[in-house]
Amino acid sequence: MTVTTQNPTVRVRGLTKKFQGFTALDAVDIDFLPGRVHMLFGENGAGKSTLINLLAGVHRADAGTIEVDGVPCSIGSPHAARQVGISTVFQEPALVPQLTIEENLNIGREETLGWFLRRRAMRAKAAVALERVASLMDPGTHAGDLSRAEQQIVEIAKSVQDKARLVIFDEPTASLTEEETARLFETIQRLKSEGLAIIYITHRMSELRVIGDDISVLRDGKLVRTSRLDEVDDDQLVTLMTGRKVEALFPTIAHNPGVGGLLLEDVHGPGLHGVSMSVKPGEIVGLTGLVGSGKAAVGETIYGLTRHHRGRIMVNGRELTSRGPRGRVGDRIIHYPSDRKKAGLVPTRSARENASLSALDTYARGPVLKRGMEARAADRILERLALRPMRTTALPGTFSGGNQQKIVLARGFSRVYDLHIFDEPTTGVDVGARCEIYQAIADLVHAGAAVLVISSDLPEIVNLVHRAYVITEGRIVGEFTETDLTEENLLPWFFHHPAEATA
Amino acid sequence: MSMLKEKPVIKQSPLSDPLAFKTSGFSFYSLARKTFVAYGILPILLVLLLVGFTLVEPRFLSSGNIVNVMRQVSFLGIIAIGQMMYLVTRNYDLSNGGTVALSSVICAMVLSHGGASPLIGALAGLAVGLVVGTINGVLIAVFKISSFMVTLGTGSAAVGVALLLTGGVPITGLPQAFTRAYGSSLVMGLPFSTFVMLLVLTGAYVLFNWTRLGRRAFAVGGNEHAAHHAGVNVKSTLLKLMITGSLLAALVGVLMTARISSGEANIGLQFPMESIIAAVIGGIALNGGEGRVSGAFMGALFIILLSNGMDLIRVQSYVQDILLGALLVLALMVDRLRTRVRLTADTKPRRLPV
Numbered sequence: 035m036t037v038t039t040q041n042p043t044v045r046v047r048g049l050t051k052k053f054q055g056f057t058a059l060d061a062v063d064i065d066f067l068p069g070r071v072h073m074l075f076g077e078n079g080a081g082k083s084t085l086i087n088l089l090a091g092v093h094r095a096d097a098g099t100i101e102v103d104g105v106p107c108s109i110g111s112p113h114a115a116r117q118v119g120i121s122t123v124f125q126e127p128a129l130v131p132q133l134t135i136e137e138n139l140n141i142g143r144e145e146t147l148g149w150f151l152r153r154r155a156m157r158a159k160a161a162v163a164l165e166r167v168a169s170l171m172d173p174g175t176h177a178g179d180l181s182r183a184e185q186q187i188v189e190i191a192k193s194v195q196d197k198a199r200l201v202i203f204d205e206p207t208a209s210l211t212e213e214e215t216a217r218l219f220e221t222i223q224r225l226k227s228e229g230l231a232i233i234y235i236t237h238r239m240s241e242l243r244v245i246g247d248d249i250s251v252l253r254d255g256k257l258v259r260t261s262r263l264d265e266v267d268d269d270q271l272v273t274l275m276t277g278r279k280v281e282a283l284f285p286t287i288a289h290n291p292g293v294g295g296l297l298l299e300d301v302h303g304p305g306l307h308g309v310s311m312s313v314k315p316g317e318i319v320g321l322t323g324l325v326g327s328g329k330a331a332v333g334e335t336i337y338g339l340t341r342h343h344r345g346r347i348m349v350n351g352r353e354l355t356s357r358g359p360r361g362r363v364g365d366r367i368i369h370y371p372s373d374r375k376k377a378g379l380v381p382t383r384s385a386r387e388n389a390s391l392s393a394l395d396t397y398a399r400g401p402v403l404k405r406g407m408e409a410r411a412a413d414r415i416l417e418r419l420a421l422r423p424m425r426t427t428a429l430p431g432t433f434s435g436g437n438q439q440k441i442v443l444a445r446g447f448s449r450v451y452d453l454h455i456f457d458e459p460t461t462g463v464d465v466g467a468r469c470e471i472y473q474a475i476a477d478l479v480h481a482g483a484a485v486l487v488i489s490s491d492l493p494e495i496v497n498l499v500h501r502a503y504v505i506t507e508g509r510i511v512g513e514f515t516e517t518d519l520t521e522e523n524l525l526p527w528f529f530h531h532p533a534e535a536t537a
Numbered sequence: 538m539s540m541l542k543e544k545p546v547i548k549q550s551p552l553s554d555p556l557a558f559k560t561s562g563f564s565f566y567s568l569a570r571k572t573f574v575a576y577g578i579l580p581i582l583l584v585l586l587l588v589g590f591t592l593v594e595p596r597f598l599s600s601g602n603i604v605n606v607m608r609q610v611s612f613l614g615i616i617a618i619g620q621m622m623y624l625v626t627r628n629y630d631l632s633n634g635g636t637v638a639l640s641s642v643i644c645a646m647v648l649s650h651g652g653a654s655p656l657i658g659a660l661a662g663l664a665v666g667l668v669v670g671t672i673n674g675v676l677i678a679v680f681k682i683s684s685f686m687v688t689l690g691t692g693s694a695a696v697g698v699a700l701l702l703t704g705g706v707p708i709t710g711l712p713q714a715f716t717r718a719y720g721s722s723l724v725m726g727l728p729f730s731t732f733v734m735l736l737v738l739t740g741a742y743v744l745f746n747w748t749r750l751g752r753r754a755f756a757v758g759g760n761e762h763a764a765h766h767a768g769v770n771v772k773s774t775l776l777k778l779m780i781t782g783s784l785l786a787a788l789v790g791v792l793m794t795a796r797i798s799s800g801e802a803n804i805g806l807q808f809p810m811e812s813i814i815a816a817v818i819g820g821i822a823l824n825g826g827e828g829r830v831s832g833a834f835m836g837a838l839f840i841i842l843l844s845n846g847m848d849l850i851r852v853q854s855y856v857q858d859i860l861l862g863a864l865l866v867l868a869l870m871v872d873r874l875r876t877r878v879r880l881t882a883d884t885k886p887r888r889l890p891v
Contacts, residue, residue, distance in 0.1 A: 382826030
């Protein structure tokens with residue numbers, strides 16, 4: 035532990051949270067000091083999100099204490115968290131697009147005289163809030179007209195209003211450009227100089243030292259170590275983060291590339307500017323890059339969710355001419371969306387019905403469903419994917435994120451597909467379920483399917499796939515195989531500008 | 538994974554209730570909970586209604602009144618199933634009243650002017666449903682216009698056409714063959730319309746539970762985006778459901794025409810509201826993606842019994858409207874609660890197999 039001379043703004047002791055027997059956070063002790071940026075580092079499912087959800091009042095802790103300025107607090111709701119001075123800037127800005135910046139800043143904290151709004155006081159307050167984040171935006175602008183980065187600045191202004199003591203940033207740069215990131219860092223520096231404590235969550239090694247002062251590494255819900263950033267080097271951090279378990283998490287997948295499979299030739303479309311790549315049967319290939327790099331667009335284009343206007347997409351030597359996901363399912367291609375809630379699951383129907391949705395015609399004679407057969411097949415698949423609890427007639431919303439993902443995955447096992455495209459298969463998935471999902475993917479590859487994994491999780495790319503592509507601004511900028519496939523090799527290409535390179 | 542294989546897996550028959558889990562014995566609490574999740578408070582209300590009216594008014598259970606109730610419930614029952622076709626896909630049908638009116642007028646005109654056979658008259662009426670359903674379906678599924686506005690428009694237009702054709706005067710002089718066959722005949726001891734309703738209920742049950750189309754309709758209503766992603770043809774699903782729904786409304790138009798022996802442009806105006814109330818009281822979610830045929834029928838039965846009973850004990854119709862409005866709001870409140878119970882029901886099983 036760091037020797038501290040200051041009293042911590044927020045002191046966390048023995049904080050524990052369990053979800054249905056799974057310990058997401060296990061007796062964590064951390065001090066968050068005023069005027070310092072505290073990085074939280076760890077893999078998906080390590081407990082970072084759980085920790086901030088407890089601080090932000092989204093969940094209640096099962097054990098442990100949270101003290102703010104030495105006073106023990108019970109934080110039962112996001113409102114209660116704000117009351118004690120803990121505010122969170124989430125990845126997704128939650129502004130009302132129809133209202134102006136000024137109005138957004140005043141929602142829920144209006145200045146009034148009797149029943150009437152004191153507009154001038156509210157304007158002044160908004161101006162002060164914007165001043166604190168060094169923003170030059172016109173407070174009369176509608177939030178809907180702002181860029182995502184600008185919206186985020188307004189979110190920050192909103193969160194530091196009142197008497198914020200600790201501000202939590204949850205992967206704030208995930209969807210920002212480099213310039214916007216630089217602006218954000220300036221804002222954070224300013225808040226820091228005012229003596230606020232800041233928690234910053236990131237997956238990016240490169241950001242740690244630019245903005246961070248202290249770091250806590252979490253693994254499997256436990257605090258591995260808290261340290262000053264200048265006292266550890268990157269290699270140590272990776273070891274701390276992954277431990278020895280990383281190899282156990284990823285299955286060994288035999289590489290037996292066959293003939294045919296997926297072939298993209300100079301594909302142009304929304305967000306894509308000439309993508310060429312291939313995935314052979316019996317092979318698992320990764321595709322990675324920053325948010326907005328076009329990696330998701332590749333999967334969506336192959337699956338027919340968006341249409342390409344130039345180039346060819348071939349599967350097993352035949353160019354795809356079908357339209358939409360329905361046509362692609364007919365071509366034996368399946369895509370698992372990154373956003374389970376939005377594009378993956380039907381919340382009103384059972385796990386079983388969700389699992390068999392893409393394969394209804396295989397369970398039907400004419401228009402009539404053979405429900406007994408469907409139920410047996412779907413249950414067998416869900417059991418094989420180790421759905422927990424194994425209750426296939428329950429609604430998707432009653433399962434954890436990892437198990438919801440298994441329900442989406444079950445679709446790919448309900449009939450034979452030649453190509454499986456996974457878009458961020460393990461976001462919001464706990465470690466146990468991740469392991470099972472990787473094993474299921476390995477089974478598909480061993481059965482001779484071509485598998486494309488689109489992911490921004492570098493350890494996942496490096497440890498799971500045979501071959502990986504990096505995409506930037508809609509163009510493939512690098513291909514890595516076998517020994518070249520390391521995080522250190524991949525990462526620099528994320529920030530590579532293909533336009534400059536060719537110019 | 539190997540550890541998990543030893544875990545007891547709860548086997549269930551495909552027909553069992555979505556919330557069923559093995560309990561060590563009969564539990565009134567879990568049965569009540571399941572019933573509530575499936576149907577809301579409707580079963581309780583129905584029992585209260587039957588017991589209450591029977592005690593207050595002996596004529597309520599007379600055979601004459603029962604036949605009367607059966608006829609009325611068959612009209613609203615079929616309409617409610619039609620409404621369900623729209624609601625399940627997360628859309629409204631406010632045009633079913635207009636469809637009934639126009640179907641009635643067209644059917645009567647074909648019969649009285651052309652001297653057509655009863656079947657041709659009935660088919661002419663049904664054609665109205667085909668047209669209205671297709672217009673609704675295309676505008677909602679292809680042009681993505683809100684169903685509320687589309688069906689409000691088509692319903693209003695249908696009434697307008699019906700009034701234009703008749704000049705507001707009922708079309709009478711229908712052939713007796715028609716009114717007898719579809720209006721007053723008995724099939725297996727049941728009024729013809731009740732027999733038709735039973736066919737419709739059976740057909741709808743099969744559609745929603747045993748066909749791909751039904752399954753896809755629920756998926757589209759529950760999450761259109763996810764259904765599309767899973768390879769469901771969303772547009773064709775919506776179109777088929779809406780045409781079927783409007784055909785059912787037109788069917789009621791034909792049956793009512795036969796019953797009252799005239800084609801009228803002002804019948805069916807109450808149906809949009811009554812059918813939505815019936816469906817929602819019967820546990821069909823306004824947010825789409827869930828609902829039972831039996832629920833829609835019980836909802837219709839409830840509304841008919843309520844107004845019939847109140848007629849018998851001479852409650853003013855204005856007061857009945859107030860009560861019906863209050864019940865709709867109550868049903869919506871219960872709907873919210875039901876969704877919450879449904880979501881929590883499975884996370885905490887009270888009794889695990891030991």
